Amino acid sequence: MRIVSLLPSTTEILFAIGAGDDVVGVTFECDTPPEALERTIISNSAMPHGLSPREIDDYVAAALARGEDLYHLDADALRSLDADLVVTQDLCAVCAVDVSVVDEALAYLGCTAQVLTIDPHTMTEVLDSIRILGAATGHDDAAAALVADLQERLAAVARQVAQHRRPRVLVLEWTDPRSRPVTGSRRW
Template sequence: MKRFKNKKILMLILVLALTLVAFTGCGNSNKVEDSNEKVETKDEKSVYPLEIEDQFKNKVTIKKKPERIVSLAPSHTEILFSLGLGDKIVGVTSFCDYPEEAKEKDKIGDYEGINIEKVIELEPDLVVQYGKGDEGINNKIKEAGIPIVSFEPESIDEVIDTINKIGKITGKEEEAKNITEDMKSKKDAIVDKVKDADTVKVFYEVWHDPLTAAGPGSFMDELINLAGGENIAKDAEGEYPNFDQEQLIERNPDIYLAAKDTEDKTVESIKTRPGYEAINAIRNDKVYLLEPNIVSRPGPRIVEALELVAKTLHPDLFE
């Protein structure tokens, strides 16, 4: 009886000991989880302040994750929306019309310039502009304590880099990676489709008075090359040079491209210009007007622009 009682007591002690171990184990597990949560939170917070360098080598400190963003260019507005930042955008230019939601945002400028007072009034914690911008305006924005970053991509690779940079600045790196990987894949597919096609001579009209071409270094020059064309202005001086009519007629493009950027610009208005009747593109009815918002904006839709140019140069390959 005594042995049975001692055994019973021993079993009770053992059960209590196991229970205590299990309880302690659960406690340690919770502590580990809590510890991990704290580490993750610390890591998330450690991203900001974030020091970055924009395309013009300006070193900019982003103190916190941007919650109020102003875009000073349609292409940048498209990038921000593509990253899922539409609800963070508080100001855009009057030219920012894509996607549709962009039209509902407060307007901070138009063709006459940027309303700097309006920009500051919106209290953004990030301004994204195209090109170097105006030094006076840049200084006023900085004096207001607002970080400003500048990008001016002129190639598909530079657009991809800009999207990734803006993604990093805004905490949308994963979204930026997905977008840019998709862009690369589509670009490669288009280039592969036209790689064996006969090269055609192309002229791209940026403006008609004075006649201005897409020259070397412009993103349209790259799109023409990737799409299986030869830009007849490839050796001109500058990205958007004046191009005289005599030179145009002499180089005799097979295809004449322009953006439908004004109501009075039509295929017929181009074809009936004095002297143009000697150009192959005119004689063979190869004048095409392209959607300006696609072919004029170096943003997420630049691969759509590549496809549009490729289909225009080699329509038989895309039937």
């Protein structure tokens, strides 16, 4: 099987379940495990290098407003790899190549690779995605073992913190939250 992974997280999962030898193409962000760096890079960022957080935010906002993609898919590299399976996402156009771009490129190239979209929103869905990748690549047993190991690790953490008060946490996912004016506030 020849696999192209367009997400760093799925690249890591594929290697973890023993499908790493089948991975032939990855994104510019796929650097774990180190062996992933030896694969053909299929997608790159359209964003110029060296931007500050504010410049990144401005670039992303402007590109999205113009309807431009934030990533470039190398169709020639994709064609040369003759993939059987392309793993992508449809969760976030800012995070990776959009699945519609992948579908269009494969259709244009006449490629009949299966496109597998992985979009986990919860920890349970992350674990399910491991099982899905295992089934798609013939590594069901290794995927089940990895999930069992991760579930045990999560349970161990839960046991360790069970008696502690849960802290209040705020997560801001933004390159420079000061770059956009705050138009209101919300009390949680």
